[in-house]
Amino acid sequence: MAPDNKETLSNLLQESRRFPPPPELAADANVKADAYDEAAADRLGFWERAADRLSWAQRWETTLDWSNPPFAKWFVGGKLNVAYNCVDRHVEAGRGDKVAYHWEGEPGDTREITYADLQREVSKAANALIELGVEKGDRVAIYMPMIPELPIAMLACARIGAVHSVVFGGFSADALRSRIHDGQAKLVITADGGYRRGNPNALKPTVDEAVADSPTVEKVLVVRRTGQDVALTDKDVWWHDLVDRQSDTHEARPHDAEDPLYILYTSGTTAKPKGILHTTGGYLTQVAYTHHAVFDLKPETDVYWCSADIGWVTGHSYIVYGPLANGATSVMYEGTPDTPHRGRWWEIIQKYKVSIFYTAPTAIRTFMKWGDDIPAKYDLSSLRILGSVGEPINPEAYVWYREHIGGDRCPVVDTWWQTETGGIMISPLPGVSEGKPGAAMRPLPGITADVVDDQGHSVPNGGGGFLVVRDPWPAMLRTIWGDDQRFIDTYWSRFEGMYFPGDGAKRDEDGDLWLLGRVDDVMLVSGHNISTTEVESALVSHPKVAEAAVVGATDPVTGQGIVAFTILRGGAEESEDIAKELRDHVARTLGPIAKPRQILVVPELPKTRSGKIMRRLLRDVAENRQLGDVTTLTDSSVMNLIAEKLPSAK
Ligand code: WT7
Secondary structure, eight states, X not given: OOOOTTTSOOTGGGOOOOBOOOHHHHHTOSSOTHHHHHHHHOHHHHHHHHHTTSOOSBOOSEEEEOSSTXXXXXXXXXXXXXXXXXXXXXXXXIITTSEEEEEEOTTSOEEEEEHHHHHHHHHHHHHHHHHTTOOTTOEEEEEOOSSTHHHHHHHHHHHHTOEEEEOOTTSOHHHHHHHHHHHTOSEEEEESEEEETTEEEEOHHHHHHHHHTOTTOOEEEEEOSSOOOOOOOTTEEEHHHHTTTSOSOOOOOOEETTSEEEEEEEOOSSSSOEEEEEESHHHHHHHHHHHHHHSOOOTTTOEEEEOSOTTSHHHIIIIIIHHHHTTOEEXXXXXXXXXXXXXXXXXXXXXXXXXXXXXXXXXXXXXXXHOTHHHHTSOOTTOOEEEEOSSOOOHHHHHXXXXXXXXXXXXXXXXXXXXXXXSOOBOOOTTTOOBOTTOOBSBOTTOOEXXXXXXXXXXXXXXXXXXEEOSOOTTOOOEETTOHHHHHHHHSSXXXXXXXXXXXXXXXXXXXXXXXXXXXXXXXXXXEEEEHHHHHHHHHTSTTEEEEEEEEEEETTTEEEEEEEEEEOTTOXXXXXXXXXXXXXXXXXXXXXXXXXXXXXOSOOOBBTTSOBOHHHHHHHHTTOOOOOOTTBSOTTHHHHHHHHOTTOO
């Protein structure tokens, strides 16, 4: 259903709080306002200069080949090695002693990995892959916890031109098997297990199950992390037996700018996951540039931490490739935010003096729920920039993040992008933009995003519609692995000549963009289009609400009725009147049309492992249907707790 121009409610646009950049940050920012003009005047020239921040073995001949849309080729004829750019060149420039990762294990063990260490470890791992018979172009599935061997394995693949396919360590054997099969992986790299919620969490049995009927897999390389018992099969090789005895030098050969770098699966709405394919030159150019621009990274002084898992694209682009290409010092943390206590993340920020922190709205709302007193116990004064990614950030969550984590001095950058876009596309620039809570603001320099109506025409300021990208960008997906037609159908068929990411958006009177979530999540109530994000934001703006998920349930009278699932903040009591209080609050904030038909107070919300609310399941509950597939849920028992709350649900 389309967010409609006139009918869409304007709640978010009434958000009037504004946060200008701190003057010192603005004066010294890596990227200033002129970058927009520079890129508008010569878009390809702008990306050439961004590519020049990397080290190329051979310069490209053509910046962009768009002769066969939608199949883009960037920096055609150019050659580079991604691992050399992320590791060796920093060592060669005399920065070998600089820390690349302050790694923190969940039980409290730590490792400091300098760029020189990384060069030796990646070289050894690359030599080991070669000994196992892995060749350029072969696919390597990686199923690992958040330990240093994970980025090392990815960089070793990149170094020799093998294509990695990282599968998030929380996925099931079925999910792993289908990804191994789709990519026809020759090797799997894994670990005995990792630490989660205070306990060793085994990974190897899942790999055994998936590999048992995966004939393409020749070997399984196993890191010992937890020391738990492992049943070895004849395909298994211990990392410490094979990698440790390799030479710690390896000459990185250049690869073509359009050689594949990795496949990463995104589930989408249909059953079969899509293998998103990224290549080397354009991808590295955009992730390095955006990391430099959006986080204003000063590699000599900043300590950067992105709390995502490397199993998601956020971790690929902003824990591994972007930060390393820029020579950053990063924190990498293995475990969960509440182990052994709910202040763990703030303790880490205090300990390593983190200055740039990047996380997701779902995490921020969880911390709001846990209470303001927890972060207040820690010294967070090292922070200077905060980032958000993954879903629209509600204005209340933005303001809480800014105040309680950022000490009311750090700009919040709300970064919109996707697995498919490879890098950040729409975001404030911390030294330029006047922050608006809930707005992702403008396309970055060099990106031409727009909001269009049903017919593909640009909407005026004040209008709403579909987000599109008009021109190819360097880090864009090149195709869906093995399925060019699906690539065309999924992204390039809704609007002629434009990329359609599937998100709704509004453009405010200043021309700034507000993302409204997936267009499938727009409700039609009595002829009005209402986005779930807007009603959720209205609910979260009530002092007693920590989190809310809203769905449209079929309603004989109104078409769809709004059903809201809410989690109350720590301290707030569930009472009979709360539902009425919240319904009235939404009516006051958004208008009576958006008043939820039903409000349910629940203990948890169903989320995917990447933290996205599974509204599909809530719709099943609200419409009193049998639940659909729950296999990608973090915790499927949540659905029983929710169903108990709904009087009519079975
Ligand atoms: C979808 C992509 C990009 C890394 C993590 C998610 C939503 C992402 C924002 C944001 C509003 C956002 C979109 C997008 N999304 N960031 N800042 N504001 N929505 O990657 O799993 O590929 O999901 O996440 O709906 O299409 P992903």
